[in-house]
Amino acid sequence: MGFSRAVRAGAHVAVAGTAPIEDDGATVGPGDGRAQTVRCFDIAERALAEAGASLADVTRTRMMLTDITRWEEAARAHGERFADVRPACTFVEVSRFIDPEWLVEVEVEAVVAGGVGGVGGGEPD
Template identity: 80%
Template structure:
């Protein structure tokens, strides 16, 4: 399946936990659970599920691009929420990004994330057509 490529986002948790923001093997790209963290390390949009979902998707998109993929290559997304009753706000952000791509998508409720100010995290999987990297 080709060489393994890892993508880092600069999160201080990456070396501590021992993970990469994204991993590409051959034409498959997996983006790790992505939290709504700003470039300065602070939580983006506290209390705003829509804004936080947009931020998660922005981070995931940057990771995809660093791995040689694009949103058009996305085959699956997972939206994890601490309160699934707020799914419509997350879905609005997801729909704005993926309405024409329409990946397989799952919304799940989780008990919590590392930071209690994060009500949402996003995972993304992609398959890059014709890739041999």
Template identity: 80%
Template sequence: MDHIRRTVGSGSPLEPRIGFSRAVRKGGHVAVAGTAPLGEDGATVGRGDVHAQTVRCLDIAEAALKAAGASLEDVVRTRVMLTDVTRWEEAARAHGERFASVRPACTFVEVSRFIDPDWLVEVELDAIVD
């Protein structure tokens, strides 16, 4: 089994500044860091819209998975962090659109805030590639 540690970047200017990778793969395990709802231009996507922001977070996470040699079907755990957990159903709808057939272990939690006050949600996930 391949035990080489591989990192995946997303181009975020925060990655080198903070010292993190969008994803890390070691052997068959892939961990994707908390993804924020940022567009290609670095601006927040879907201001005020939890569903749109969650979709964008999942797009970023899925791209990181692919770059690490994994797919959504390999995801075993997701964590959805919201600044207002009463809006969990909006995030859950986006989650269900991607994971209805995969059904990973999933946790929704409320956090006090994110780096940018326009971010309403971040998503992180773990995958295991056989």
């Protein structure tokens, strides 16, 4: 497919839409929006680290949910990670994801100092 989990361009790091999947491809926490959001942030945090950034550098998050009435589950996980950082955050409802078990995907953007390049595998989530 040809994409990077995260790309760093100078001070900016963008982490692609990140789904709630285990390393073996299984969906984390089917039916549990908070657990799925936690897993998405775990993956995004790892991608940030590979790009020389951390959650403390995050300036924006995008939370995509298949059922916006469940936003509080994702918000709870977001608050656990970003209570002190307080990035700009947007919640949107989408019609579906690649896997119907996924309730949420997240994107994060960060600002740090330094180089350019893609990190992380180009595997679909």
